[in-house]
Amino acid sequence: MSNDNTSHANSAKNNILQRLALAGLDANDVAAVKGKGSVDSLTLLVDEPAVELRQSFVDKMQASHAEVIACVKTDLQKTINDLLVRKQFKQLLISERVGWVKDMDIGDTQCLYFADNIESFKQQLFTDIDAAITTSHGSIADTGSIILRPDSVEPRSMSLVPPVHIVIVEEQSMHPNFAQVMKQEQWQTCMPTNMILVSGPSKTADIQQTLAYGAHGPRELIVILVAAV
Amino acid sequence: MVMQYTPQTFKENSAEALADDTIRNNFRGAMDFLQAKRATVLPDKAAFDVSSKRGEAIKLRCLVKLPELLEKLEDQCKANGIHVHWAETCEQATQIIDDIITAKNGSKVVKGKSMVTEEIGLNDYLAEQNIDCIESDMGEYIVQLGGETPSHIIMPAIHKNVEQIAELFAERVPGVEYTTDVNSLIKVGREQMRQLFLDADVGISGVNFAVAETGTLCLVENEGNGRMTTTIPNTHIALTGIEKVIEHLADVPPLLELLTRSATGQLITTYVNMISGPRKVDERDGPEEVHLVLLDNGRSQAYADEELRKTLACIRCGACMNACPVYTRIGGHAYGTVYPGPIGKIISPHLIGLEDSKDLPTASSLCGACEEVCPVNIPIPSILQRLRVETNKKSSSAAKIMRGEGSGRSFIEALGWKGWAFFAVHPALYRMGTWFATRGRKLIPTFNNPWTVSRSMPKLAAKSLREQLKERG
Numbered sequence: 273m274s275n276d277n278t279s280h281a282n283s284a285k286n287n288i289l290q291r292l293a294l295a296g297l298d299a300n301d302v303a304a305v306k307g308k309g310s311v312d313s314l315t316l317l318v319d320e321p322a323v324e325l326r327q328s329f330v331d332k333m334q335a336s337h338a339e340v341i342a343c344v345k346t347d348l349q350k351t352i353n354d355l356l357v358r359k360q361f362k363q364l365l366i367s368e369r370v371g372w373v374k375d376m377d378i379g380d381t382q383c384l385y386f387a388d389n390i391e392s393f394k395q396q397l398f399t400d401i402d403a404a405i406t407t408s409h410g411s412i413a414d415t416g417s418i419i420l421r422p423d424s425v426e427p428r429s430m431s432l433v434p435p436v437h438i439v440i441v442e443e444q445s446m447h448p449n450f451a452q453v454m455k456q457e458q459w460q461t462c463m464p465t466n467m468i469l470v471s472g473p474s475k476t477a478d479i480q481q482t483l484a485y486g487a488h489g490p491r492e493l494i495v496i497l498v499a500a501v
Numbered sequence: 502m503v504m505q506y507t508p509q510t511f512k513e514n515s516a517e518a519l520a521d522d523t524i525r526n527n528f529r530g531a532m533d534f535l536q537a538k539r540a541t542v543l544p545d546k547a548a549f550d551v552s553s554k555r556g557e558a559i560k561l562r563c564l565v566k567l568p569e570l571l572e573k574l575e576d577q578c579k580a581n582g583i584h585v586h587w588a589e590t591c592e593q594a595t596q597i598i599d600d601i602i603t604a605k606n607g608s609k610v611v612k613g614k615s616m617v618t619e620e621i622g623l624n625d626y627l628a629e630q631n632i633d634c635i636e637s638d639m640g641e642y643i644v645q646l647g648g649e650t651p652s653h654i655i656m657p658a659i660h661k662n663v664e665q666i667a668e669l670f671a672e673r674v675p676g677v678e679y680t681t682d683v684n685s686l687i688k689v690g691r692e693q694m695r696q697l698f699l700d701a702d703v704g705i706s707g708v709n710f711a712v713a714e715t716g717t718l719c720l721v722e723n724e725g726n727g728r729m730t731t732t733i734p735n736t737h738i739a740l741t742g743i744e745k746v747i748e749h750l751a752d753v754p755p756l757l758e759l760l761t762r763s764a765t766g767q768l769i770t771t772y773v774n775m776i777s778g779p780r781k782v783d784e785r786d787g788p789e790e791v792h793l794v795l796l797d798n799g800r801s802q803a804y805a806d807e808e809l810r811k812t813l814a815c816i817r818c819g820a821c822m823n824a825c826p827v828y829t830r831i832g833g834h835a836y837g838t839v840y841p842g843p844i845g846k847i848i849s850p851h852l853i854g855l856e857d858s859k860d861l862p863t864a865s866s867l868c869g870a871c872e873e874v875c876p877v878n879i880p881i882p883s884i885l886q887r888l889r890v891e892t893n894k895k896s897s898s899a900a901k902i903m904r905g906e907g908s909g910r911s912f913i914e915a916l917g918w919k920g921w922a923f924f925a926v927h928p929a930l931y932r933m934g935t936w937f938a939t940r941g942r943k944l945i946p947t948f949n950n951p952w953t954v955s956r957s958m959p960k961l962a963a964k965s966l967r968e969q970l971k972e973r974g
Contacts, residue, residue, distance in 0.1 A: 287589055288795075289568050291797070291802070292571075295810065308559070308561065309557070310752070388785065390733070395699065398695055427785040427787070429732055429786045433729075450757070450769075451754040454753075454754060463775065464777065468772060474724055474772075475724070476723060478657070479643070487690070487724035488694060488729055489772070
């Protein structure tokens, strides 16, 4: 940007801040509202037994039209295998974290990694890929949400562009609510480029309040809920 | 035929809407639906009071600290690699956006749902620059296809029923036959939009919460178009009003909960998207450039006054519209402003000036339904009364509180009230006046004014109340 633009931009900022200063709020006013409504003063933090959290998660997810398949850790590969045999996808995008899917006997399904930048296979991603499998960072019981923390292995569009998103959720990473997970993991110190809560398949009620699934994102969300034992 | 309404013709717009059965049916159905859905997730009044008080406390804290938080947000965003721009006016904002698009040689722009982009008239502006700017939210897409504007801030196409949308698609989307099957219609929208996401150079979105502490932009949605808009194109531009900044990331969960429950009756929306920067070197998707445009456009005027400042606590859930007996009957377009309904009536005077919006604060019976459902307890009825005072006050050369203040003042009306005030503090004169008025009541002509058009004019009693009570002893 040229210097002219920069000084112009600075003047817009200064003018706005000057007008806000007309309110005459001072350090005392700021001190008076310190911490008001903040999370430490909330009653949001709860300590419920894991079994109830799990039930809440499953109920809310199903209410949001997601399919929930529960399994124990030792059965995870078999569970995914059965699902893929049932679904018969043509092209399946997989995360390197579940690289073992490549070795499965799942018929004609072709497995691919998100190995390069999106620009190199945008068209294929939008038109040919049927489904994607990713892991998750955690989950939230009271709203039935999964927490995704996309990275180079599981880029953002994996959970967005293909019509079906299969996501593996570890039961032990379940938190009672959003405020609690944020606090426990100190999110304010470690926000990645992008973080997403997903609570069901994409939907809309924009036509006369009639709910329809698969608006722009996945039509189907399949949650594989994995218990440690 | 599509009409563009203006707030100056509010009374005519309202009369027209009231006479339109389809409009009234569409809004009645939609508002009942939204209110019922809200009730399912906020069944307990006492619990709602607790959480709305918390929401109010958070927003008021963030407003008191607004200047500091805006600078913190800018610093934090810059540290994260997000470019930050400040715009005092709509013109500055459109220019900034145009410059960014031009610098990227962009010609195709896709937009996620954003009322602030409506506020700055972005689509029309970009069209004049030969840049295609297409709405990707299903409701906004329908509205854009029809050449209209949103009639509700959350459900933009709520004024249309499925038959009207079916007709619109059959007429305007090549190769689409008339169908009232909602799944098929949504599929049409999805397919149209997928190509657009693939081709777009730039994605433009709004912001629900901008977190100063971490430089994070939060976007809340169900469809996934917001994620598409902010993920697939190479450049993402987010536009927000300056009041959307909040202090801590930990302020997000309590506000988010209030927003989704109040707006659409959902515990949470399908997607809560938290963006804290452009694509990093080792990442494989996401925009390579992210810009944040902070818009004032009259908000700082509201900020300067303690009472009016509460207008800026709004988290744009739209619950006040759903509960409003006026909005339900006249619909969103009659207001002629970007933001309709109760919140529109108190924010628009700051955005476009009181002169052009002076009828809006009068369109309320002050029933208080809006304040009751507001998740951050904005005292909308009191603010409406305050705006009526500002509209009718005597202009003076002293520092102005609002642009256009005093523009609704009528000499005759002011004289009438002055006269009444004089009588009211002079008991002897007042008694004499009421004696003459009651005795001469048959002589008072029937006034032909908007009140008497549909109601009979009230008649004075034969004797004043004071006299009647005296006679009773």
